[in-house]
Amino acid sequence: MFPVVTILSLNLFAPLFSAGITTLVSAFFFAAVLTYKRRWHEVMYRPAWKDIIFATVYIGIIFYGLMFIGLRxxxxxxxxxxxxxxxxxxxxxxxxxxxxERVSPVQLFGGILMIIGAASILAPKASGWHIGDLVILTATAFAPLGNRHAQFARKLVSSETIMFWRSVIGGAFLLLIAFVFEPVPVLAEINKSAFVIVFNGFLLLGLSKILWIEGISRITITEATAWNSITPLFTMIFAYFLLQEKITWLQIAGFVPIAIGVLFLTKSKTSSTV
Incomplete structure (x- = not known):
């Protein structure tokens, strides 16, 4: 769902502005949760700052910055x-x-299958691949690093505290970069995307991220990302109906080995060494 909604906002203004504005909007959601749960005191809990900052750099800035650029x-x-x-x-x-996290030979086989699947998507055949695919592939490499620090921070503060800082710092930094390298959107353009921005900020970068951090605090990151593999099915369905994107045989061919690889990766249960 995230790629579909993001593309709808990118139709009106530049990717870094879209990423920065959406991320800052999500900060209001986390501020509301902090207020409701009376946890503002956690915001100033310094022992958690180091891991929150690293999680922000890896995910809030690098990952989402590259994702918005790639989806362009x-x-x-x-x-x-x-x-x-x-x-x-x-x-x-x-x-x-x-x-x-510990891994097994069975999971190694699963990883190889996933590489094969991704290669079928990136292979330069006809118009089946785009430069944005490489940007998004690069982005995905940073997410586990950020999730690792989010795991550490979650042992000290709540998910909403982590996400509040990540949204404020990450959103401000992305906007700063956008003002330097991209044309400034006019108010009318922002107003046209207001619903999409709020939806993306409150639900996809808001509520879902609290659930995600709560999830990786209970199971390993590898398992959590593997379970998340069901999302492409829904994304392609939403893209078909909302963006009129055709589901190609290349996409189906790439999905099959990646999905099988995910099964092998989770067949032998991983365990965290933390």
Missing amino acids: STNAGNAAIIGLMETFFAWFLLGHVLRH
């Missing part, structure tokens, strides 16, 4: 399928490079 030059279906590679990067970076 690809379609929602491709973005959804390539986004599945986040499971592979979580397995590789957290399991092998950082030794944050």
Whole structure:
């Protein structure tokens, strides 16, 4: 759903402005949750700041910045399928490079299948791939790193505190970059996208992120991203009805090995070493 809604907002103004404004809108959602739960005191809890800042840089700035840029030059279906590679990067970076989560040979096979699936999406055949696909693939490599720090921070403060800081810092930074490199949107353009921006900010970058952080605080990041693999199906359905994007055989071919790889990655239960 995120790629579909984002593309709708990108039809009116530049990607970094869209990312920055949407992220700042989500900050109002988290501020409301903090107020309702009376947890504003957590915002100034300094021991959690380090991990919150790292999570913000990796996800709030780099990941979402690249995602919005990539979606400018690809379609929602491709973005959804390539986004599945986040499971592979979580397995590789957290399991092998950082030794944050244990992995197995069965999961290795699953990772290889996912590479094959992504390669079928990125292969330069006819018009089946876009430069935006490479940008989105790069973005997915940073998400597990940010989620790792979000896990650490969640042990100290609530999910809404983490996301409030991430939204304020990340949104402000993205807007700063946008003012330097992109044309400033006029108020009329923002007004036309107001509903999409609020929907994206409150639900997709708001409520869903609280549920996500609560999830990765209970299971491993690799498992969580693998379970998230069902989203491309819904994304392609929404893209078909809302954006009139055709579901191509290339997308279907890429989805199959990636989906099978996800099953192998979760077949042997991972366990965190934290």
